Amino acid sequence: MPRAGLAPATVTEAGAALADEVGFANLSMALVAERLGVRTPSLYKHVASQADLLHRIGVQAANELADTVRDATQGRAGGDALTAGARAMRKYVTQHPGRYAAGNAARPTGPDDPLIAAVDRVLASWAAMLHGYHIDPGQKIHALRMVRSMLHGFATLEAANGFQIDADVEDSFSWMVDFIDHGLRSLDGPR
Template sequence: MPRGRLTPADVVRAGAELADEVGYQDLAMGALAQRLGVRTPSLYKHVDGLDDLRRRVATLAMTELGEAVRAAIQGKAGSDALGGFARAFAAYVTAHPGRYTATIGAEVTGPGDELYDASARVLESMAAILRGYGVEDGEMVHAQRTLRCLFHGFAALQAAGGFQWSGDADESFDWMIGFIDRGLTSEAAVQDLR
């Protein structure tokens, strides 16, 4: 890519690709400059250092994840929406492990912060599914955290080759979705009786 055409978006996208290839912890400005065919100081015209690059990669990842899960749940409800979300989430994590890792622990400042807004879109997709199961606003954050832990944990283990014993991991994933669906459905029935 010619130097004159390099944009901040090009730098961030190349950084995200590099993080996916070498791992988020090994993302470095020197390696990124080499990939882009520029000297390291040239990158500072586009990003304010490694911390800024990492934050921008996290924002890109949350934006992409939000688009993927919204597309997967569009027009669906109940177990179909839950399964669509879970599969899209897991597919993103396994396809983009470095950039997804950038999202873990990335600090947000509030509305108007691009990372906050991108994260909020993912959470709203999750909330829409959970509202369909009757999860009330007072319990929403707990339900969202539970689902993220389950989907994140499964996908991270699968991406790291953590399921090496017999049995199809995809079948286990489908079983987990069914287990969650049954639990949410049962909880909604209990709430209806109160």
């Protein structure tokens, strides 16, 4: 019989919190069990395997990131939306590096996998950051990939303390977002 108070969502949230603390690569079922005050075999009543747990954390992370960027960009357009969305994504990644890594590692397991809807929500949130830029429809996917790559790279480097040069990281981030904004405005297509 499953332990009272434990459910798949409880196990997933504990795993997500631990992934942020110890790193996605270091997360184990034993650590999650210890955090929840149960024996490791008890977890398997709520999640099928460690792979299942990691996948659930990835789905949770994708949904959280989608909500974070969506909320930041709501009612904004152009450079304002880009700046707000970029800052929101950076904050999410630096505060939740383990679950963000789980989201990037997750792959759909089938056509009904909730990851598919979660990833679609993330893409829609990133697309909202481009709202107000008049980008040719044939160029939008390239613009989305560029924005994602730059923001992902900066935030994951920052989360891993990868910036060791004696310069203000905030200034570098603002410079990068301004650079992206200028580049996107240069793509302005027909209105």
